[in-house]
Amino acid sequence: MPDLQSNHLALIAFALGHPRRVALFTLLRNKPLAGHSLAQLELQSGLARGTLIHHLRKMEEASLIRRQQKGARTEYRLELSALAPLKHAFADTTSAA
Numbered sequence: 739m740p741d742l743q744s745n746h747l748a749l750i751a752f753a754l755g756h757p758r759r760v761a762l763f764t765l766l767r768n769k770p771l772a773g774h775s776l777a778q779l780e781l782q783s784g785l786a787r788g789t790l791i792h793h794l795r796k797m798e799e800a801s802l803i804r805r806q807q808k809g810a811r812t813e814y815r816l817e818l819s820a821l822a823p824l825k826h827a828f829a830d831t832t833s834a835a
Contacts, residue, residue, distance in 0.1 A: 746800075753799070753800035756796075761783060770818060776811075776813075802817055803816055
């Protein structure tokens, strides 16, 4: 039976398992502290707003990004600490080889 860490790792892998979400991750990685508004991500990604929101929600469910309201503006930031389980899983794999 998978443990909590395995489930979280699977959620991260699922969230990054789509090319559009990888592209969004890359956009957000370029400004991890400043973040991006929904309008900026829409413009830079070329995705329709509904499609963009769908992919951002999947990333948010995996705790890869954080959404914050600033008045009428919604900002998205990469949650760098969320990558720790992924980094740890790969570190375990390379040290076992």
